[in-house]
Amino acid sequence: MAPQPTSRKIATTARRVLAQEGSDAVTMRRIAGEVGITAMAVYRHYPNRAGLLNVLADEGFAELAEQLQRARLSGSTEKKLEKLMNIFLDYSLENPRLFELMFLEPREGARQFPGDFRAGLSPTANPTANVLQDGMTSDVLREDDVWEIVFEMGALLQGLIMLYLGGRMSLSEKEFRGLCRRSFTRYLHGIYK
Structure with a gap:
């Protein structure tokens, strides 16, 4: 099985956090930390939190x-x-x-x-x-x-x-x-x- 692209990992992680804690918990910094990338790297895939x-x-x-x-x-x-x-x-x-x-x-x-x-x-x-x-x-x-x-x-x-x-x-x-x-x-x- 091919590894997921980073954008998909971000979305999958954000959806899990959303499901567990609600939309307020979905922050770029939080999602980046859980994916194992920098917060700035998230912005390469999504323009902002609203976009995600x-x-x-x-x-x-x-x-x-x-x-x-x-x-x-x-x-x-x-x-x-x-x-x-x-x-x-x-x-x-x-x-x-x-x-x-x-x-x-x-x-x-x-x-x-x-x-x-x-x-x-x-x-x-x-x-x-x-x-x-x-x-x-x-x-x-x-x-x-x-x-x-x-x-x-x-x-x-x-x-x-x-x-x-x-x-x-x-x-x-x-x-x-x-x-x-x-x-x-x-x-x-x-x-x-």
């Missing part, structure tokens, strides 16, 4: 998008959307600090609603938009603004996840997943015909 964190967030979005796009969706509109929600939920609970970085922390180049979404530039939102559009086309869902619904559904789920990760719910993971499913179902039934 951006790479980690982008990798997270790529992983989540790949899982969503590989999903085998079948059944009703509701079943398809629930499958996508569960993938999103699984990813957030498996990678809580990365998820916070991806969706909570301001960062340069982050996709913005509505323009980037309407342009199809959000690979993590596009699968949900496709299912919703199919539901509207097949007359299961009321005709409405697909992208606003995608954004609202994402905000509902992300808000619940952030409250859970922040320790604001005294629920087991199983109970939390049940709450997400019920909340999602209540929202979805509000847009049925």
Whole structure:
């Protein structure tokens, strides 16, 4: 097996530190020390701390998008959307600090609603938009603004996840997943015909 390039070692180490301690712990000096290089050497690969964190967030979005796009969706509109929600939920609970970085922390180049979404530039939102559009086309869902619904559904789920990760719910993971499913179902039934 070929040795990893230094840029990959830096990113891998930064991701481990992020997962264990959160984004505040990801400093150029800390990562350099753990990789065994000088802090200045890190800057040859990443322009600054924000650039390194951006790479980690982008990798997270790529992983989540790949899982969503590989999903085998079948059944009703509701079943398809629930499958996508569960993938999103699984990813957030498996990678809580990365998820916070991806969706909570301001960062340069982050996709913005509505323009980037309407342009199809959000690979993590596009699968949900496709299912919703199919539901509207097949007359299961009321005709409405697909992208606003995608954004609202994402905000509902992300808000619940952030409250859970922040320790604001005294629920087991199983109970939390049940709450997400019920909340999602209540929202979805509000847009049925």
